[in-house]
């Protein structure tokens with residue numbers, strides 16, 4: 001719990017109980033939840049918290065760089081990730097699961113190697129992959 005408070009303070013955020021609850025929930029899961037997913041969990045412990053509060057807290061935390069908001073969408077809703085280290089995401093079109101993909105292609109990536117594209121300097125790439133996850137692929141066979 002102290003770690004969560006410290007993380008909020010380091011970002012210049014007052015560690016309110018709601019912010020603590022939201023950030024704690026996000027750091028304890030690896031499923032890249034939407035604001036609704038986080039709300040459904042947090043509300044069990046904090047019945048007075050609103051979905052709007054959870055959403056604005058997640059927005060604030062990503063603006064401050066404490067978490068990241070993914071461009072990938074689950075049922076049209078933004079997904080959040082507490083892992084800031086560069087990694088890619090795979091979305092399963094069958095079960096909607098989002099999987100972390102760690103692949104170090106920095107050294108042989110043709111886009112990074114180009115250094116710049118049309119005058120734009122490429123510093124990092126985050127890929128979004130879509131398809132069938134290994135579980136769903138097995139079921140379909």
Ligand SMILES: [Zn+2]
Nearest residue numbers: 092095133136
């Ligand atoms: Zn799947």
Ligand SMILES: [Zn+2]
Nearest residue numbers: 081083087100
């Ligand atoms: Zn991730």
